Structure formats: structure tokens, C-alpha cells
Amino acid sequence: MLDANDLRLFHEVAREGSFTGAAELLGYTQSAVSRRIAALERQAGGPLFVRLARGVRLTPAGAALRRHAEAVLDRLGKAEEELAAIHRGGGGTLRIGAFATANVWLVPQALKMFTARWPEVELRLVEGLSGRLLDRLEAGALDVAVVSDYPAGLPAEAETVPLLEERLLVALPLGHRLADREVIDLRDLAEETWIEAAPPGQTTILQAACARAGFTPRGGLRVAEWTGKFGYVAAGLGVTLVPELAARAVPDGLVLRPISEEGPRRKVYAALPEVPLPSALAFVELLGQ
Incomplete structure (x- = not known):
């Protein structure tokens, strides 16, 4: 040695x-x-x-x-x-991982409050898919990870703190036949082509919700990034799900509509290591406010 x-x-x-x-x-x-x-x-x-x-x-x-x-x-x-x-009692570095739509509003708002209370802490932010963020947390490369169970759930062994549950809205192109409805029944989307980032061989939240509604969603192009999905929907190539957290980032040319009660939802969590930093615990507390 x-x-x-x-x-x-x-x-x-x-x-x-x-x-x-x-x-x-x-x-x-x-x-x-x-x-x-x-x-x-x-x-x-x-x-x-x-x-x-x-x-x-x-x-x-x-x-x-x-x-x-x-x-x-x-x-x-x-x-x-x-x-x-x-x-x-302060200072150090806090390494935060977050999935993309958490960075639209949830994480920035928590960090705004965090930096006011912990000004000496150096912040480092990594964006990625929830599964990869959990891997990095386990490897010691992150101090806290903001993750979600969309599109196909989280590992059963993941140690997480629940933060919120939100609806998944459907994004439609302008002029779509359902765009004028205030609420859309999931069964009315049975013939639509879906733009989704579906992991191979896994049942997604969308697929499970559609199965409960009595149909199988028609698969379309697989696009991982939300910004890419928006472009394909705006071009009329399909529809996609958008979390409420990301609603304010949806560009012109798309219409967001809630899905009736049987529609899919997702849960958002914070994941921490076995022995978390005090600054990580403080950040998670702010995420829950």
C-alpha cells in the first residue's frame, strides 16, 4: 500500500x-x-x-x-x-444529481433557499437519468440525488425520501382533435402514437396505465430528452407525457391537457447515502417545502 x-x-x-x-x-x-x-x-x-x-x-x-x-x-x-x-458547521462541497425536469423548477427553487442559508457550501450539479444517478450515489460520486419512478420505476432496494407525487399531462400539437378538451380520457388516446423513452424490456408507467384502461399504447419513436420529445410532438409525429414540474418549460406550438383520473402519475424522491452530509439533509428538507 x-x-x-x-x-x-x-x-x-x-x-x-x-x-x-x-x-x-x-x-x-x-x-x-x-x-x-x-x-x-x-x-x-x-x-x-x-x-x-x-x-x-x-x-x-x-x-x-x-x-x-x-x-x-x-x-x-x-x-x-x-x-x-x-x-x-458549514462550508464544504455538496454534489447534487437531478433528473432533467427536476431542474426546471424543483431543484432551482430549493437551491435558491439553500444558498441563502448555506452560502459557504460549494455546489456541483449533475443531470442524468434516475437510475444512473442512483448508481453514482452508491459509488460515492454524489451526496444527494433527486430521482423519479418515471418511466419504469426505481430499484426496490433504493433508499429514498418521498418528495411529491404529480400528474403526467399529455402534450398535443396545436390543432389536434382533442386539444379543445379541458380533460382527456386516457381511452381517447388509444389510437395515438406515443413519443416515449421506454427502457427495453420494462413496463413503463404509461403502459401500466393504458393496460388498466383496456388498451396497449402504440409505440412510436424513442426519444430520451424532453426537449426532443417536444419537437416531435409539435411536428405532429405523436403525443407524449409531460410531468407537471416541466409544464412551464413547454414551448409554443404544443397544448398540455390533464388526463382523467385513470391517467398516469409519477413520484419524485430524494436519495441519500447511508451517512448523509448535514448540508445534504438541509437541501432535502428544502426540496420538501
């Missing part, structure tokens, strides 16, 4: 280009630096430096280790800063 202190010493030798320069900078003797670098080279399986008459030069193995050492030391430095900030 490579030791972080040895990596720091190695990095300084590489930057200074000499054992003596690194020793003076770090307060060691030149012989102590030489011994520790020799021990590190034994761990690494070969020379990391070429010893020259004046100074040292990295070997190919040393250049490779330097790249990794810089990344490791950078992460350790950020971890130390974040831990110190947490113990002070």
Missing part, C-alpha cells in the same frame, strides 16, 4: 528535481529523503527517478506515478477542507 506521506514526498522531489531541494522544503535531511524514496521504489517495483550528477529526473514509471499522486493528493486535500468545514 502506498502511503500518502510518501506520495507527498515523492511529489515534492519530482517538482524540485532533486532530493536536496525537497529535503530543504520539507525540513528533512537529504539522506532521509533518499532512504524514503528508495523504499517507495521497492514498493513500486522499480526506479522512479534517474539519478543525475545534479538532481534527478523521472523515469516512465515515475511519470505515471506522479500523475496518480497529483490526483490522490488533490482529493485528499479537498477531503481535509470539506471535513474541516463540516466540523465548523
Whole structure:
């Protein structure tokens, strides 16, 4: 196992280009630096430096280790800063993942309140599909994820906090035969072509709702992004579902109509790691307001 202190010493030798320069900078003797670098080279399986008459030069193995050492030391430095900030009661970094339509209104409004209360926290935002966000959360790459069960549900083992349940509206092109209705019966859409991002081999919320209404939805083009779906609907190539959260982002050229009681709905959740950051808990609380 490579030791972080040895990596720091190695990095300084590489930057200074000499054992003596690194020793003076770090307060060691030149012989102590030489011994520790020799021990590190034994761990690494070969020379990391070429010893020259004046100074040292990295070997190919040393250049490779330097790249990794810089990344490791950078992460350790950020971890130390974040831990110190947490113990002070503020600061640090909050890495947030959210699905696309949550970024229309839900997440921005919560972040507006969050930044007013936690101004020292650095925010990083990742947008993606709910399943991928949960994978990143599990891998430790996110501190909180805003996810939904649309289009095909969430993994049963996902640890989540319920935030809201919303209707899924139907988006129609202008001039559609049903565009003048205030509410649309799902069965009246039985002959429509649907623009949907349906995961292969999975039953979607739309398919389940249509099955309860007594028909199978006619599949059309598969489009993952909401902005793309809007374009295809506006062109008259099909209809699609739009969450209420995204209603304000629908462009001109489309009509949104609620579906009667048997229509599909989706649930929105916040997912947290087993030991969440205080800032993540505060953000989730604001999401629920």
C-alpha cells in the first residue's frame, strides 16, 4: 500500500528535481529523503527517478506515478477542507444529481433557499437519468440525488425520501382533435402514437396505465430528452407525457391537457447515502417545502 506521506514526498522531489531541494522544503535531511524514496521504489517495483550528477529526473514509471499522486493528493486535500468545514458547521462541497425536469423548477427553487442559508457550501450539479444517478450515489460520486419512478420505476432496494407525487399531462400539437378538451380520457388516446423513452424490456408507467384502461399504447419513436420529445410532438409525429414540474418549460406550438383520473402519475424522491452530509439533509428538507 502506498502511503500518502510518501506520495507527498515523492511529489515534492519530482517538482524540485532533486532530493536536496525537497529535503530543504520539507525540513528533512537529504539522506532521509533518499532512504524514503528508495523504499517507495521497492514498493513500486522499480526506479522512479534517474539519478543525475545534479538532481534527478523521472523515469516512465515515475511519470505515471506522479500523475496518480497529483490526483490522490488533490482529493485528499479537498477531503481535509470539506471535513474541516463540516466540523465548523458549514462550508464544504455538496454534489447534487437531478433528473432533467427536476431542474426546471424543483431543484432551482430549493437551491435558491439553500444558498441563502448555506452560502459557504460549494455546489456541483449533475443531470442524468434516475437510475444512473442512483448508481453514482452508491459509488460515492454524489451526496444527494433527486430521482423519479418515471418511466419504469426505481430499484426496490433504493433508499429514498418521498418528495411529491404529480400528474403526467399529455402534450398535443396545436390543432389536434382533442386539444379543445379541458380533460382527456386516457381511452381517447388509444389510437395515438406515443413519443416515449421506454427502457427495453420494462413496463413503463404509461403502459401500466393504458393496460388498466383496456388498451396497449402504440409505440412510436424513442426519444430520451424532453426537449426532443417536444419537437416531435409539435411536428405532429405523436403525443407524449409531460410531468407537471416541466409544464412551464413547454414551448409554443404544443397544448398540455390533464388526463382523467385513470391517467398516469409519477413520484419524485430524494436519495441519500447511508451517512448523509448535514448540508445534504438541509437541501432535502428544502426540496420538501
